Amino acid sequence: MIHKIEALLQQVEAFKPQAAAEIEEFRVRMLGRKGELNIVLEEFKKVAPEMKRELGQRINNLKNAINERIATLREEVEQQQTPEESQRDMTRPGTADAIGSRHPISLVKNEIVEIFSRLGYTVAEGPEIEDDWHVFSALNFPPEHPARDMQDTFFIQKNPDLLLRTHTSSIQVRTMEHQKPPIRVICPGRVFRNEAISYRAHCIFHQIEGLYIDENVSFADLKQSILYFAKELFGEKAQIRLRPSYFPFTEPSAEVDVSCNLCGGKGCNVCKHTGWLEIMGCGMVDPNVLEASGIDSKKYSGFAFGMGVERIAMLKFGVKDLRLYFENDVRFLRQFDSVF
Numbered sequence: 001m002i003h004k005i006e007a008l009l010q011q012v013e014a015f016k017p018q019a020a021a022e023i024e025e026f027r028v029r030m031l032g033r034k035g036e037l038n039i040v041l042e043e044f045k046k047v048a049p050e051m052k053r054e055l056g057q058r059i060n061n062l063k064n065a066i067n068e069r070i071a072t073l074r075e076e077v078e079q080q081q082t083p084e085e086s087q088r089d090m091t092r093p094g095t096a097d098a099i100g101s102r103h104p105i106s107l108v109k110n111e112i113v114e115i116f117s118r119l120g121y122t123v124a125e126g127p128e129i130e131d132d133w134h135v136f137s138a139l140n141f142p143p144e145h146p147a148r149d150m151q152d153t154f155f156i157q158k159n160p161d162l163l164l165r166t167h168t169s170s171i172q173v174r175t176m177e178h179q180k181p182p183i184r185v186i187c188p189g190r191v192f193r194n195e196a197i198s199y200r201a202h203c204i205f206h207q208i209e210g211l212y213i214d215e216n217v218s219f220a221d222l223k224q225s226i227l228y229f230a231k232e233l234f235g236e237k238a239q240i241r242l243r244p245s246y247f248p249f250t251e252p253s254a255e256v257d258v259s260c261n262l263c264g265g266k267g268c269n270v271c272k273h274t275g276w277l278e279i280m281g282c283g284m285v286d287p288n289v290l291e292a293s294g295i296d297s298k299k300y301s302g303f304a305f306g307m308g309v310e311r312i313a314m315l316k317f318g319v320k321d322l323r324l325y326f327e328n329d330v331r332f333l334r335q336f337d338s339v340f
């Protein structure tokens with residue numbers, strides 16, 4: 001037994017941990033419940049009484065040696081740490097990283113989608129890389145229409161039938177091809193046009209399209225739906241007016257103006273002193289468009305509308321430089337958090 005105690009003492013003195021965690025392992029191995037010291041103490045119970053005094057003292061020395069060694073090693077580790085590390089309070093709550101905010105375009109898009117969902121519209125989506133049929137032909141664009149011009153549209157070189165959609169009206173066609181009336185969809189999405197970037201134009205922007213097809217849908221339904229939308233978005237006082245216009249896919253077609261929410265219709269810089277702001281195009285879906293997607297134009301009629309999300313955001317937030325919506329400078333983006 002004396003040998004065993006001596007051997008342990010030597011181990012204690014020779015112990016040189018490589019890492020701080022080894023000190024704790026060593027403590028458990030020596031002083032733990034099933035550790036070396038307890039094994040020795042078990043044996044100690046069995047030794048002859050005359051041996052007890054001397055052995056007891058040796059065991060005590062061993063125990064002190066272990067404790068001292070551990071204390072010294074722990075102190076060494078502590079000193080190796082930088083003052084900052086040893087003073088670090090691990091119980092303090094962490095500092096939370098600032099989380100981002102919703103992009104103003106997403107906020108406006110969500111608001112518009114929500115307003116129309118209250119009228120029973122559901123969201124439909126479509127691909128950004130489209131074919132000529134869904135963007136132009138099925139929407140009654142004649143073959144020589146200037147919108148098909150390379151100057152306006154990004155075509156895919158490998159396959160001239162493929163292009164980046166120039167409007168979300170393509171989603172109307174896809175919806176009509178796949179659903180039977182009644183149809184009531186709102187279609188948000190990104191669109192692409194071959195434009196030089198300036199404060200008022202961008203080659204990428206966002207649109208929201210709406211489509212309502214059923215039996216006996218009239219122009220009065222269109223006007224009332226748009227009026228409801230304008231009041232929900234710009235406030236109860238908002239008024240609308242419709243001006244005759246032209247789109248290949250609607251007949252009749254109109255541009256919708258909303259009364260200027262900044263000057264209350266009196267005339268200001270934003271509304272160019274007219275009291276009105278242009279917000280969207282709309283019209284009754286042309287029978288050719290219904291037929292192209294396999295819908296019986298004798299039985300069904302409908303209306304459609306389309307608006308630019310950036311344009312609505314400009315009017316809502318008074319931010320007139322389009323480029324700000326694409327630069328993603330957080331100092332700009334953070335300002336819109338609590339608008340809705």
Ligand code: DAH
Binds near residue numbers: 247
């Ligand atoms: N697609 C048109 C554009 O990009 C917007 C539009 C106008 C959509 C009238 C419609 C509509 O559905 O009826 O300018």
